[in-house]
Every structure is written in structure tokens, then in C-alpha cells.
Amino acid sequence: MQDDYQTQQQNRPPQHQSEQPGHEQEMTPRPIFIRDDYRGSNKLKDKVALITGGDSGIGRAVAVHYAREGADLGILYLNEHEDAQETKCLIEAEGRACLLQAGDISDETFCREAVAATIERFGKLDVLVNHAGEQHPTAGIEEISAAQLERTFRTNCFAFFYTTRAAVQHMQAGSAIINTSSVTAYRGSSHLIDYAATKGAIAAFTRSLAQALAKRDIRVNGVAPGPIWTPLIPASFTAEEVEKFGANTPMSRAGQPAEVGPCYVFLASSDGSYMTGEEMHPNGGQFMST
Secondary structure, three states: OHHHHHHHHHOOOOOOOOOOOOOHHHOOOOOOOOOOOOOOOOOOOOOEEEEEOOOOHHHHHHHHHHHHOOOEEEEEEOOOHHHHHHHHHHHHHOOOOEEEEEOOOOOHHHHHHHHHHHHHHHOOOOEEEEOOOOOOOOOOHHHOOHHHHHHHHHHHHHHHHHHHHHHHHHOOOOOEEEEEOOOHHHHOOOOOHHHHHHHHHHHHHHHHHHHHHHHHOOEEEEEOOOOEOOOOOOOOOOHHHHHHOOOOOOOOOOEOHHHOHHHHHHHHOHHHOOOOOOEEOOOOOOOOOO
């Protein structure tokens, strides 16, 4: 499988998509969302998980891994209907149910109604994965408008707060919340200043929320991926940058969603029962001091 990942890196042509968060169906090559040899073992049997941005990329990988581990899924996404329908089919092929809901997670009302619809469909909520996000590269802080700054924070931070606040009312002891941060929260990024700032805020949100919910036996952890081959990449960078994306890591390649999904399984399952307020770092060998 390692050879497959390296081959993808070597054979990735220049490409660009004109709108965020991007469409997985337009990517060449398509991301690998689960290993062929990944065997589920009922680690999430009959659990219900809600994933924001679960239609593609890392979100799709998490959804399919969860389904293979026995969970039913609620998937929130913006407007990538074809990607979402494909993810739904993949979940159902694992023998699990999937509820798709399209909308803007920066809208508090949508987040609240999406959680309510998930409860209505499945009767409970055991795992919340706050994952959806956006990024807009700029040459410097002078190019970050007030509108872009607010939009990035609303999608990447406010939405996490909105969805979590609605979800915790329904979560019982033993539930788990997992927030997606980024390697940029720890090493910074000169061309993603506002994005990196949101990801740093998410890391602090994770630690604080973990302390607040510990007495209720609800664990809160984070995953801070490095460069991963997802639709957000061709939707963010130039074709030439996409071709080289991830090559500057110690492993000399971008990661695949399939290499990140198991982190979310671990943190959602009883395997991670003594972890809260922590961050996992699937980033290709970039050392992070937390």
C-alpha cells in the first residue's frame, strides 16, 4: 500500500478547481479513502456519528471507516451533491444507514436543525466529528479582507461551536467529540494566516471543551493532519503547487485520507478511552511540539 501512495504522488498531474471546498470526482488521481485490507471489528457497533464535511476527502474516509466499524452516519456538506451521494452509497455498501444534509455550517440555524434531524432519524448521537473547513491562500496579511477573515472563522470555528452546542444536549456518558485542526496550528503558515489562526483556535477549543465535559464522561480530542490529498487542495492552490503538494515533508509525499481515517476510529472508540484534550498528528513526519 505504501507503494500505491508514493505512486500517486509521482503521477499527480497539475490541476486546479475554481471553487471551494472542491469536488472529489474531478480529482486526478482520486484520493484513497480506505485501505483494501482494512478490516472492521465492530469498534463502533450501532453507534451514531455526525460528520461535518463528510462528503469527501478526510471526511469521507472517516465516514467509511466508521461504517465499516458498525456505525450509522449523518453527513453534513455544503453543495457537493455528487460526492455526497457517492459517500452515501459507500456507507450503505458497508451495511449501514446514512442521512445526508446539505447546507452552510457557518449558519447557526442549519447546525441546530441538522443535529435535530440526526436525532430524529437515529434516536441518538454518540460521536460528533467537526471537520468541515475552508482556506484561502494569500501573499500576506494585507490581502486578507475583513470579509475573508470573518468567513474563514465562521466556517472553521463558529461552526464547530454551533454544532457542538447543539449536539452535547443529546450526548451520553461515553460519547466522543473529535475536532479537525491542522499542522498549520503548530508550525504556522505564511500564506494561510487566517486559516492557521482558526486551526490554533480549534486546538484551544478542544482542550477547553475536554476539561468542561470530562465530568460528564464525554471525551474531546483533535486530529491535526499534515498535507493530505483532498478536494480542498486543488480548490485552494495553483496547478503547479498542487503537482508538488506534500513533497517537502520528511516522507516526500502528501498523505491519503485512508492514512488519517483510523485516527478518528481510535479516538471515537473505547481504544481511546483514556485520552481527552489530546491531538493526533498524521503529518508525514513533521515534528510538532504540543
